[in-house]
Each structure stands twice: as C-alpha cells, then as structure tokens.
Amino acid sequence: MAPTRDVAIVSFAQTTHRRAVPELNEVELIQPVIREALDAIGATISDIGFTCSGSSDYLAGQAFSFVMTLDAVGAYPPIQESHVEMDGAWALYEAWLKIQSGHADTALVYGYSKASPGDLPRVLSRQLDPYYYGPLWPDSVALAGLQARAMIDAGIIDEAEMAAIAHRSREAARGNPHAQLQGSAPIDELLAAPYLAEPLRRHDCAPITDGGAAVVLAAGDRAREWSKRPAWIRGIDHRIDSHNFGARDLTTSPSTELAAQKAGVAGGPVDVAELHAPFTHQEKILTAALGLSDDTVINPSGGALAANPMMGAGLIRLGEVFKRIESGEANRGVAHATSGHLLQQNLVAVLEGER
Amino acid sequence: MTTDTGGVGEILEAPLVIEYPFNRTTGPVIGAFLTGLREQRVLGIRGADGRVVCPPTEYDPQTGEPLTEMVEVGTEGVVTSWSTVTTPRDGQPLPGHHTLALVRLDGADTAMLHVVDGHVATGDRVRIRWADERQGLITDIAAFEPIRGGA
Numbered sequence: 001m002a003p004t005r006d007v008a009i010v011s012f013a014q015t016t017h018r019r020a021v022p023e024l025n026e027v028e029l030i031q032p033v034i035r036e037a038l039d040a041i042g043a044t045i046s047d048i049g050f051t052c053s054g055s056s057d058y059l060a061g062q063a064f065s066f067v068m069t070l071d072a073v074g075a076y077p078p079i080q081e082s083h084v085e086m087d088g089a090w091a092l093y094e095a096w097l098k099i100q101s102g103h104a105d106t107a108l109v110y111g112y113s114k115a116s117p118g119d120l121p122r123v124l125s126r127q128l129d130p131y132y133y134g135p136l137w138p139d140s141v142a143l144a145g146l147q148a149r150a151m152i153d154a155g156i157i158d159e160a161e162m163a164a165i166a167h168r169s170r171e172a173a174r175g176n177p178h179a180q181l182q183g184s185a186p187i188d189e190l191l192a193a194p195y196l197a198e199p200l201r202r203h204d205c206a207p208i209t210d211g212g213a214a215v216v217l218a219a220g221d222r223a224r225e226w227s228k229r230p231a232w233i234r235g236i237d238h239r240i241d242s243h244n245f246g247a248r249d250l251t252t253s254p255s256t257e258l259a260a261q262k263a264g265v266a267g268g269p270v271d272v273a274e275l276h277a278p279f280t281h282q283e284k285i286l287t288a289a290l291g292l293s294d295d296t297v298i299n300p301s302g303g304a305l306a307a308n309p310m311m312g313a314g315l316i317r318l319g320e321v322f323k324r325i326e327s328g329e330a331n332r333g334v335a336h337a338t339s340g341h342l343l344q345q346n347l348v349a350v351l352e353g354e355r
Numbered sequence: 356m357t358t359d360t361g362g363v364g365e366i367l368e369a370p371l372v373i374e375y376p377f378n379r380t381t382g383p384v385i386g387a388f389l390t391g392l393r394e395q396r397v398l399g400i401r402g403a404d405g406r407v408v409c410p411p412t413e414y415d416p417q418t419g420e421p422l423t424e425m426v427e428v429g430t431e432g433v434v435t436s437w438s439t440v441t442t443p444r445d446g447q448p449l450p451g452h453h454t455l456a457l458v459r460l461d462g463a464d465t466a467m468l469h470v471v472d473g474h475v476a477t478g479d480r481v482r483i484r485w486a487d488e489r490q491g492l493i494t495d496i497a498a499f500e501p502i503r504g505g506a
Contacts, residue, residue: 023363061371117371122444130377131385132410133468135493137446142455145438153436153477197455198439246457247408247416247465250436 007099008223008230009351012319013037015211017180017307020116026060030112030212031072037108037214041226045074048216049104051081052095054088054111054311058123073108080104087111088213088315089276089337089347095217096236105219111312112212120208120310127340129243140341141205145197147250147342148281152199154251159199162280163190166203166305169280173302180207180307206278206308213309213316231325231333231351235263238337238347245342256289256336259348263334267350270296271330274317276338278304285343286336296334300324314338318349325353384413387425392495395485399428399463409463410493416465429461431482431502434475436466448498456481458499472498 013036015021021029038044045051051073055066062068066083075081082098084090088111095107115123121139128134151157167187173179184190190203216226223230239255239262242248260266273296277283287298299305301320304313314337321333332352339345360366381389384400388411391398399409401424402416409428414421437456443449448470457466458481471481481499489495 021361022366022368023361061373119444122446130379131381131389132493135446136448136468136470137444138455138468139440139444139447142438142440146436146455146457149438149477150436195439195441197441198437200438242416244408244410244412244416244465246410246467247412 003100003233003235005100005219006223006232007096007217007219008227008232009215009318009322010218010223010227010230011037011040011216012213012322013040014178014213014312014316014319015309016178017209017211017309019180019208019210021114021210022116026055026065026069026112026114027072029114029210030069030110030214033212034072034108034110034214037216041216043216043226045079045108048106048108049080050095050098050107051079052083052091052107052109054084054086054091054315055113056085056311058126059113059115059118059310061117069112087311087313087337087339088215089318090238090339092215092217092315092318093236093238093347096233099217099219105222107217108214109217109315110212110214111315113310113312114210115208115310116210124341141200142197143341144205144279145200148199148204148279150250151281151284156251157281157284159191160187161284162204163187165280165283166190169299169302169305172300173306176301176306178307179302180209181302182306200279204280206304209307209309211307211309212312213319215315215319215322227326229326229328229353231322231353234350234352236347236349237262238345240345243340243344245344250342251285253285253289253343253346256286256343256346256348259346260290263348263350265290265334265348265350268332270332270334272297272300272321272324272333273336274299274301274303274320274333275336276304276314276317278308278313278338280305282343290334290336290348292334314347318351321351325351328353382413384411384422387411389491389493392493393489393491395430395489397428397430397460397483398425400424401426406464407462408465409460410467426462428463431480432458432460432463434471434477434479434481435459436477437471437475440470448494453498456499469496470498471501473501475501
C-alpha cells in the first residue's frame with residue numbers, strides 16, 4: 001500500500017537477548033526496553049497517540065497475557081491501544097495504518113516473548129491446522145528440514161552454503177552487543193557436526209531466545225523533531241501463502257515476492273537488508289524473492305540466527321535497518337519479517353533516509 | 356546444568372500444563388477424507404485446474420474457489436521431501452528415530468505430511484500402514500513404510 005502520510009521510525013530499543021531470562025516476567029523484561037525507546041527521543045507515554053503490541057498467549061501460558069504487559073507502558077490515564085497475536089512487525093503495520101488513517105500522529109510498538117518456559121519447537125506445532133498437520137505434532141525444526149531438503153534436491157543450495165550463511169551471520173553478530181550468539185566456528189567444523197533434523201544442523205537453526213524490542217513511529221515534522229535522521233517508511237505490505245504447505249513449492253516465497261512488489265523494493269538501490277530467516281536456507285529464498293543484488297549488505301546485525309525472540313525478531317529487523325539509516329551508514333534499506341512455519345506469512349518494508 | 360539467573364539467585368518454578376480438548380466440526384470435505392481413512396480409503400479433491408489436492412481442501416489452494424469433486428487416490432506414493440526426527444516428542448506418531456516426510460500419493464498432485472517408519476530419500480516409494488483401530492483421524496494412518504526392492 002502506498003503511504004498517504006510520511007511516517008518514520010524514530011526510535012528503537014531491544015533487550016540483550018538470552019536463551020532464558022528466568023528472573024524476570026514479561027512485564028519486567030519489556031518495560032526497560034519501552035523506557036529506553038521513549039527516553040532516546042525525550043518522550044513519555046503521554047506523547048504517544050497509539051500503542052500496539054505483538055505477543056502470544058501460547059508462549060506466555062495464559063489468556064490475554066498482553067493486558068498484563070500493559071503495566072510496562074503505564075496505561076494511566078487511559079491510552080488508545082491494540083494488540084496482535086503476531087510478531088511486533090505486524091503490530092507496527094497496524095500502528096502505521098492508524099497513523100495513515102489520521103487517527104494518530106505517533107505510535108509506540110513493541111513485541112516480546114519468553115520461549116524458555118515451554119518446549120518451543122512443540123509449542124510452534126500448534127500453529128498448524130487441527131486436522132491434517134496438528135495431530136502429528138511435527139516440530140518446527142523437522143518441518144524446516146523438509147524445506148531445506150526440497151531446496152537441496154532442486155540444486156538451489158547445499159549444506160556448505162547453508163553453513164556459510166550461519167558463519168557469516170554469527171561473525172557479523174560480533175558487532176551487535178544485543179546478540180545472543182556472537183561468533184562462529186569455522187565452516188568445516190560446522191559441517192562436521194551431527195544433524196539435528198537432516199539436512200539441518202544446529203548452526204542452521206536460530207537460537208531459542210527470551211527477549212523483545214520496541215519502536216516509536218511518528219508522522220511528518222514530529223518525526224524530524226524526534227530524530228536527526230528518521231527512517232521513512234516508503235512502502236510496507238504483508239502477504240500470506242497457503243498453510244497447506246504440501247500443496248505449494250517450498251523453494252520459493254510468492255508472498256514475499258508480492259509484498260516486495262507492493263512495498264516498492266525495486267524502486268531504488270538497497271544498501272542494507274535485514275531478513276527474518278530463522279533457518280539458514282530461508283535467507284536464500286528471501287534474497288531471491290526480494291530481488292536483492294550482491295551490493296546489498298544482508299543481516300549486518302546477525303539476523304535471527306544471532307537472536308530470535310518470538311514475536312520480536314521481525315520488529316527487530318525494522319529497528320536494525322532504522323539504526324543504520326539514522327546513523328547515515330545506509331540511505332535505503334529493506335526489512336522483512338516472517339510468521340508461521342516455512343515462511344508462511346511475510347511482511348516487507350522499505351525504509352529511507354532524507355538526503 | 357547451571358542456569359544464568361541474572362544474579363538473582365535461586366529461581367522458584369512451578370509446573371503449568373495447559374490443554375484445551377475440543378470436538379471440531381469437520382464439514383463435508385475434511386469430514387469425507389477422515390471418514391474415508393476409517394475405511395482404509397484415501398480421498399482427494401479436484402482443484403480448479405483439474406489437479407487432485409490430497410489431503411483435500413475446501414477451497415482451491417490457488418484461486419480460493421470452493422471445491423466439491425472428491426476423488427479416490429492410492430494408498431502408496433512417492434516421497435517428495437523428508438527430514439529426520441531424532442528425538443521424538445510427546446504426541447508424535449512414532450516413538451523412535453523416524454522420518455518426517457511429504458508424500459504424494461498415486462493419483463494426487465499435492466503432497467501430504469506424515470511420518471515414515473524407516474529411512475527414505477526423495478523419490479522413494481512408500482505405502483500406508485493403517486492403525487489397527489481407526490476413528491476418522493489423520494493418525495488412522497499409523498505411518499508410511501518404505502516399499503523396498505523397487506516398485
């Protein structure tokens with residue numbers, strides 16, 4: 001959808017990601033992140049017109065868990081807020097729509113989860129349909145293995161290239177103080193490790209993470225007041241492929257391709273792309289679907305392979321591109337978020353700085 | 356195993372198990388497929404482009420139009436992709452090391468997800484092993500098993 005109002009990301013904060021944060025509940029986990037995102041621009045919750053969060057009751061283990069988490073915002077006097085049972089990237093999309101519609105000029109967006117209290121690959125099997133797939137309780141890693149196998153069979157990728165993606169991502173994460181995994185063993189060592197779910201080895205999989213992120217959006221001059229170089233959202237779109245993945249080609253992502261087209265990715269050079277690929281082989285699918293060239297720096301933060309808080313890792317991709325535009329390191333970038341198994345649903349945003 | 360507790364010391368924990376038992380209405384398409392399994396028959400459905408979708412969906416995967424023509428397919432098929440399950444979890448159909456696979460049954464044009472009892476590779480032929488007691492569930496297919504010695 002083409003924007004009618006100029007809306008930008010003006011602030012971003014995230015947790016220092018860890019495998020498990022047993023000493024904090026979700027409110028305690030995300031509150032300092034929200035505080036940091038607001039403090040960075042000298043704002044308080046009273047400056048925010050709309051608040052939207054992304055989280056999952058399946059991960060929190062209680063119904064309407066996002067209502068409890070509003071304690072982290074300080075929703076008194078009452079605020080306008082909403083929630084999506086999705087990654088925070090989709091909460092950002094809702095907030096962007098709210099601003100486009102003229103119902104708000106500023107928005108706070110956050111996404112978070114603690115995956116550590118449960119068995120994440122098993123919990124994620126509950127995303128599947130209840131008749132054909134769900135009763136088999138397939139875990140998320142073995143499902144991703146089906147996709148990697150299909151790509152290898154089609155000659156699109158091999159295990160060495162997958163290991164190289166893991167190596168490059170986690171080496172890049174050495175420069176990311178928030179990353180959970182920093183640095184990688186050499187590629188030949190990675191390839192000598194046993195399979196987790198053939199053809200995937202542990203290095204091919206994103207880590208399990210407790211964490212979250214927060215972003216502030218603002219329209220027009222307010223964005224210029226709050227940030228010395230806002231990252232303007234030039235296009236944003238999200239699309240979905242069939243949940244019946246036995247009936248689709250797992251080696252491509254038509255929904256990403258369509259979202260990229262609608263968001264206008266091809267309208268200019270892409271300096272940086274942050275792709276939400278929880279498995280190494282998925283980066284290759286996304287790079288092709290987005291039409292990125294070798295000139296684009298992919299996942300300088302390390303991507304989801306360096307830290308993957310469920311419901312936050314997609315929003316973090318938008319935040320990481322914002323950071324690089326704000327610093328002047330990049331002028332135009334692409335952020336991608338995914339949801340569901342095997343890249344089922346995909347969101348693409350084009351962010352740009354003013355010259 | 357030591358857990359990083361963020362310098363807080365001992366963390367108190369209590370177990371929490373959440374289950375939501377439901378009986379869901381399956382409707383004319385999914386219901387027909389599941390009823391077929393009880394009788395050791397597998398049904399697909401003809402898509403808008405003439406291709407047979409199995410397991411059947413109520414709507415065409417591409418165009419979204421409603422589908423109605425049920426088509427019986429075979430109980431043998433070919434593996435179109437596979438992965439290994441080394442440490443099975445609760446609820447999974449087989450207790451030991453097994454294969455998770457997409458299987459395109461003979462007469463179908465799409466693949467179904469299930470498990471294979473044994474090692475297979477893409478292109479291998481497999482057949483359904485039926486559960487002894489069948490109730491109209493996807494697990495009426497206990498597993499697929501490899502057809503050895505060529506087909």
